[in-house]
Amino acid sequence: MDPMADALLGGATPGELTKIPLPKEYPASYLRVEDTEMFTGMDDKDVRKSLRVGMVPMPELAPDEVVVAVMASSINYNTVWSATFEPLPTFGFLKRFGRTSAFAARHDxxxxxxxxxxxxxxxxxxxxxxxxRVGDHVVISPIQADDQEPATHDDGMLGAEQRVWGFETNFGGLAHYTLARASQLAAKPAHLSWEEAACVTLCAGTVYRMLVSPRGARMKQGDVVLIWGAAGGLGAYAVQMVKNGGGIPVGVVGSESKAEVLRSLGCDVVINRNEIGMTDDVEITPEQTITLGKRLGKAVRTAVGEDPHIVMDYVGKATFGISVFVARRGGAVVTCGSSTGYQHYYDNRYLWMHLKRIIGSHGANLQEVRECVRLFDLGQVVPTLSTVYPLDEVAEATRLVQTNAHIGKVGVLCMAPEPGMGVTDPARRAELGADRLNPLRGPVDATPTPSTPA
Structure with a gap:
């Protein structure tokens, strides 16, 4: 029994919530340190074998922190990395963090x-x-910045002690409760349900910094933007932000079904990578990057008449050499990850002689997150949620992302017992159109009910 959860789901007021003690333990999705070697020698590191759901102890609250009752969360690729213990077990992150202060020691x-x-x-x-204040409805940025570092005051992402919450810290969001710094919070868009809002901050915030922020590629009106993995969590937001900013999105996907998804999002040009020889069963060698780059470049020019100004690449080893080749003279490749491998090959002649740029981008600072969330408030960008799992099935949800069998974002209901809860501005939702808010999911009936937290 959890009186706090009962009160929240029963519509308790903020004043009533302040009088209810937090539980001593709560349900969460977690890994165990004794399992870190379980996949040694295995080709298929199936995350369903390592991810567990059970009770964990409630941590002590630091002066600059909040406890959030998590109504919904979502799966990101860093959960796949964590659950496969690659490239390193995340327990090393927790141990190093734990040495930085007395409060940080809670994470180890x-x-x-x-x-x-x-x-x-x-x-x-x-x-x-x-x-x-207690009772506030929030979304949580994944970045924990250290305000005592000078670099943080230039950009929250530049501090050496910046960490990704729930990956490089403990007590993350796939749980009934989470521990977060107050500097991670933004107000939840009132017209979105819990699960819609929960799939926003990491992927959409990351894309905002990569493409829109002055610290990223600085996309402008008319820019041709090539987006690898355009039907995924990052890619589906990139398509929207490019369109919203007056650019021309060119999405690359691996199947015709994903191509149809992109067209439904309004992607101007969709390229099936299989049609240029990038099939799943072919390992791309350095020698092939130029051949494949020429094919991809021709496909882009045939469709829009010119080469990409920006290439957004988070796929990594399999695509990066092609990305550097295919970007136009003076263009940019912006990267935030390497899901197929971290060691990249590219022909440097096409970088230096054609005056191209490679931009490393990671997460988003709090101002960028809030500017991004504002786009959702305005209805200019909408959630890319495609499916929702209960917390008990978080391993299946993560496996879907691990095998690239998903589109958009995969949501997880945590404390919320059913989809569609959490909408506190139904008039705004009706004005924007509930169907439009779920382009990858279909119509969803999300209206306030007596069980929706106030």
Missing amino acids: QPFHVLGSDGAGVVVAVGAGVRRW
């Missing part, structure tokens, strides 16, 4: 609660928290 545990997305209700605030 033999279990690791995962999850870097979340939407929910603030249920406890530390003594130093000024801008948030």
